[in-house]
Amino acid sequence: YLKKKIKYNEGEIFNMEKYQSSLEEIYSAYYDIGHLHIRLIDERTTRDDSLIDINYDITEGLPSTINLVNIIGNTKTKDKVIRRELSALPGQKFNRELLIRSVRDAMALNFFTNVNPVPRNLPNGDVDIEFQIEEKQTAQASAGAGYNSTDKLVGNLGIGIPNFRGMGQNLSFSTDFGSRRNSFSVSFTEPWLYGRPTLFGTDIYSSKRQWFSDYTETRQGGSVRLGKRLRWPDNFFRIFASYRLERDKYEDFSNSFIASQSYKDYHAYQEFITTYDTTYSQDSSFTVDPRYTWINEYDTTFTVKDPIQPYQNSILTYDEQWNIASRISFTVTRDSRNLPEFATSGSKFSYSFEKTGGLLGGFWHYTKHKISYAQFIPLYKNIALAVRSQFGAIVRPNGADFDNDRHTLLSDRFTPGGVAYDGVVRGYDDGSLTPDTTIKAGADTLYYYNSFTDSAMIINGVFDTTFADSSTINQSAGGQYTRVRGNYMFVSNIELQIPVVSRSIYGIVFFDAGNSWLNWTDINPFTQLYSAGGVGFRVAVPGIGTIGFDFAKPFDNIRNQDNGWRTHFQIGTTFK
Template sequence: MLKFLGTVSLLFVLILVGFSSLGHAEDNEIRIKLIDVKGNRKIDRATILSKISLKEGDLFSPAQIREDVKTLYRLGYFDRVDVETEGFEGGLAMTFSVHEKPLLIDVVYEGNEHLDKDKLKEKVPIKTQTFLDTEEINTYVEKIKKAYEAEAYYSAEVTPIIQRVSEDQALLTFLIKEGDRAYVRQIRMRGNQTFTDKELRKQIETSKYFWLTSWMTESGRYKAETIDGDVDRLREFYLNHGYLQVQVAPPKVDLSEDKQWFDITFPIVEGDQFKVKEIHYEGNQLFDTDRLVELTKSKEGEIFNRGQVRQDIVSMVDLYGERGYIFANVVPQLNPHLEDKTVDITFQVAEDDPVKVREIRITGNDKTRDKVIRREVRVNEGELINTKLLRRSFQRLNNLNFFENIEIVPEQVEKGWVDLNVKLKEKPTGTFSIGGGYSSVDRFIATTEITQGNLFGRGQLVRAKAEIGGRRKTYSLTFREPYLFDTNVSETTDLFNSVRSFNSYEEKRVGGDLIFGRQFGEYVSASVSYTLETLNIRNVQDQAPDLIKEQAKLGKTLTSALGFSLARDTRDFIFDPKEGSRNSISFEYAGTFLGGDNDYYKVIVDSSRYFPLWWEHVLSVHGRFGYAIGIAGKELPAGERFFVGGINTVRGFKFGKAGPVTDTGEILGGNKQLFFNVEYLIPLVPEAKIKWLFFYDLGRAFDDSEAIRFSQLRQGAGFGLRWISPIGPLRIEMGKNLNPEPGENTGFIPEFSIGTLF
């Protein structure tokens, strides 16, 4: 810029010299007689002239020319602006000679492996088909480096190269040397007296590098925003243990010379521990103090816990919210006594007024019909709003699995009234999948499935599925109407055709189920079912169990059965629960009086419970008991027996091996089963719903002549991965038999399945 202004100044001198030969104009005034532009290609002449403040007829002004040159530079179109002058018609002809910047036609990245082109474009947006601003290139370089630092590449080098492809076009290339990713080597605490470094490290999200997991997870990475959160997490931990005066300063972060390792030190001043002295309540009129005391888990004489105080506030606000007081507010006032290290807590309640729902507004449901959504919303127009029912409405909408985002937002429209805004973002509900894999039960297996979970936006489900494996072929068709004729009754129809091969025989089943269910309140449901199927035991080998040989003699038999089930389900999200439980009991009766050949009854009791823990970890406990027996002098059909062992019962055992077997190793199945499963799930890739899990299983199937004995239950344990995919849970697990008997596998047994959970 200074170079160009110097050029302009030189021209001014030449101008003055030139004018001495023109004679003196009146009053020594020099006027501009002509203004022109040259050198422009993309920017038209009129646009440039409109930005120049000097006009033809104006007095010559060196200062104003300098300002006009600056104005043209600020447009961002030119990398050079010169001013040329010559005498003209008793005045001055002035020409602005411009040189346009090249047009940026593309941006190319070379050497980028860990951040693809699309990611870099998202982080560093650079517009093409615009004039290339060379002064901005350094800014782009710094943004690219910041993008790499966000992924823990602190030694990344970025070199910009401008390549002219023509006189007025350029290509911008960034040569990138990524270097190695930096990890956290050490995490230290300084000043902690009460808690060890190890205890405090468990409270923060930043973790040290671990060679086994850091390469495929984000563990061990340094992230500035995570560090900021860790300061708050450490402070919260101390406050939850009574340290009201704790101070946690921003950590000292040291990067090694090779930019490969971070050492982090958190400075802590603990202060003294405080106990709760007195708890008071102010402003409560709707509920008496005794009712609020019942909800308050913070107790006088106990260590102060800020997390518990927050939970107490949530409980009180929920109590008011269930009565329509959704704008009620509870603020805790703390009054510490330094002399005896105690603190008084006063819960100040601002009740406000009860609120009713004026209108329920639903947006974002481009496909799903309004009635499908409204029947899941548990709050009605004209009624008092209820925060408990709002949470339940969210759960029910989420359990439809039609939406990727759900917001239920009360909006006050006038005193005492709100509109309930249900904001939805739909996701695809139809899937077509073709896949294959290996199942520990069925060996190699190929699957094809077409599912539409929201048929025509009516909330109906239809599914066609085929599975072909080394030991099993299954074809099934399912239709489900959750609200039959807009009533609280559901209807499900299943048709199936399956062939399963065992070591010494083959079992073919063809039939269908018709199921009617009904909700009773929010969490309880009941159903009645009718099953009609044919069972054929065929291709029986000599080593087959006697039970199988006897049933094979009967040929093709018909089962006609009635069933009844009762369940209570409080899970927060049925496809991937984090809390709640599901308990059920089912009964099935098959008899000749229903037109079949087989007579038996079967009872199954099933229970699952989910416990949310820290960092989105979940502990689940599951148990199942089953009992079946043939009646009217008939044996229990082989297909109705219980086979324990395998991915859905006791892992670490092959299918049916945790139960009765013959001397030759053929599985018999039992008429009784009892097994338990404990799982600990840890998020691995939360956004993709991929989790680690560790499990312990205990169980066995028992033959007709055996009594259930806990001492005979088999044990398995192991680990695995679970992905809640669009077509169902995909499970890859490794189980080990913890108490192998002679001849049994002592190593880990791989397990694989898709589409089922316990």
């Protein structure tokens, strides 16, 4: 075992760096099994002028036992909140790996700027462990206003307390108010229910949002969550389950939105004129009663487009009624990151399964899967490369009633792009990477009406008595593109994270790629991903959290967007 710690081999040129590294590895091997008082004497002897013999004389001693675990410096957080995260406990044989894991788990709470373990040797060979804590400000209060093209002017009030009462609980409250968006939410999480590693959480919320003057979306509901730490396959795993009951309504549709989401009747008709019209009476090519004038069918002044039926998947089909979403979800995660933000090593895996409707009841009925994996690779000192990929899918049940997306909640479908929650692809507008679909024109009809039985219809400027019958119907030939939200999504992010001020200010260089699709057969991640690159920075602001600005340049063309640089603002990090 110890020979594997030696960094050099017989016959090699002597290298002092490898020599010192070998000594450190030997000491570390003994510290890992509790031998803190090992005595190691290395002897180097030279022979034949150029050969060096190296001998190690090791006195192992007895392993040390942890006597006390002391915690100092925590002015707000209760001792028990920290102690329950520690793997190094009194009565155990000292183990350096458990000590490192204790520091990692305490830092994962995200309550502290630093956790420093200091062993204190005792006369009998045992050891006390002192954890020196540096707390950071965790309460986050916000009040302000903002403006964007979607919501216009919006005010915000909020408070988040990740370490409520110093008990490790999380309490948050937020409200938005404006002419187009109003929302309210309250959330509470207890990570150790009744002193056991079982999470309990609940939240209630209500939101009302007007989308681009097209319609208003209202969502009201609440949820209950449970979580559990696992010991198998290893103790980095967690499982979560939740139940959510929500009601949704789409209402206040504008006339232009109704027209854009509906099949239409096109009526061309004659206008009755009560005064003599000399313009038409002088036309010698035909005889017209001067009380009447012909209006060309392409004259939009006298063309009426009447919506007759919403498109098949349009939210107009919900008739402005409340619809219930009853949902149960299960999530498994494995998080071995060394830090909750700007990790420099470890990985994070997550898979979630959500079932809406079916035996749970409600109007909405579908299954949603989402899987993601992130790897953090140390490069040099605290500079790290972070790589993440995620894939999502919404699956409808079989049956004629579910051949379209009518029973799939619009807000649950995927809208990556920008810094959207679904998937971050900077360089594009938020939520803009969604698929296009063609509305079939078979139900579009063109009606030709003649007000008078003795008249004829003008078609392309020529009299045509074929359409004298007002019941004549001609099917229009063209289709119409419309943008919808995706049922499938893939997004990948690469970030180089460079600390400028340790744990306070970071610079980043990034590359993003992603897209969403309507159908499984449409997916081609090798040729259909929108990509972008850029730079940005993150700043940890006490009382607010981590805020960031990114400057991104898209590499691909997308409809209704230019290829210029875009600025994105976000709270938190890309790799949450």
